[in-house]
Amino acid sequence: MDAGEIKRTNGEHEFATLDRSDVYVGKILALRADEVSMPGGGQARREVVEHLGAVAVVALDDDDQVVLIHQYRYPLGRRLWELPAGLLDVAGEEPLRTAQRELEEEAGLVAAEWSVLVDIASSPGFTDQCERVFLARSLSEVERPAAVGDEEADLVIDRVPLTKAIRMVFAGEIINAPAVAGLLAAQEAVSRPAVTRPADAEWPDRPTRFASRGVR
Known part of the structure; x- marks a missing residue:
């Protein structure tokens, strides 16, 4: 082998x-x-962002209308169309329960049917951030909690046909990663329900390192 190869x-x-x-x-x-051993025998520095992880919900009603949230995102400097979603920031809370709580808090909805659509590694080149996107069906309206955070006070909630939401994805009007992946997956799941996984399906890539720090 030549030198340097x-x-x-x-x-x-x-x-x-x-x-x-x-x-x-x-x-x-x-x-x-981190300093990491590399295949060539040397080592390299890898900067890693640890994240709590998050969940998002494609909530579809009986007419296949999906709930969308219009929310301001400071890093991008504008409001984005997204799914009801939230961080896994409650110690000991299962992802499904987080998704149920966020759907109630952000959209004033509960669902009788839950399944897993997709799991997403947002940018695995530098972060362990992953999101799980659930499908929620058989929706019922409930009163949203009176106490909301600063961001929630500005939320705009809308329902649009799933077909329109898919068009918004391809038009570049929906760019949030869990929303894009979740909506496209939901389009398939509507015609083929068997493709979804149980709501408590194993999630091997759920982030745990930051949560284990106990920072609150």
């Missing part, structure tokens, strides 16, 4: 963590810097 390991290399240090620890995420 990297030996190919064909998917067999173990990317061991040689060193780890925190750069920043906040309320919903942390940034750490």
Whole structure:
């Protein structure tokens, strides 16, 4: 092998963590810097954002209308069309229960039927953030909790036909990742319900490292 040539390991290399240090620890995420062993025999720095993880809900009524939320997102500087969603920020709460709570708090709805549509790794090149998107059907209206946070006070709630929401995705009017993936998956699930998974299906990539820090 010529000097400087990297030996190919064909998917067999173990990317061991040689060193780890925190750069920043906040309320919903942390940034750490790891030194990782690389296939060529050297090591590389990998900056990783730890995240709590989140859930989102495609709530479909009997007429196949889907609930959308118009919400301001500060990093992008504008309001986005999204699904009812929330962080996994309650210790010990299962993802399904988080999804049920968020649907009630944000949209004033409960659902009798729940299943898993898709799991999403948002940007696995630098963060462990993952979201689970549920499908909720057989909807009933309930009163939204009186106490809401600052962001929730500005929410706009709408229902649109699923077919229109899909057109909004392809028109670039819906760009939120869980919404895009969830809506496209829901379109398939409407015609083929068997493609969905049970609401308590295993979620091997659910983020746990930041939650284990106990930051609140």
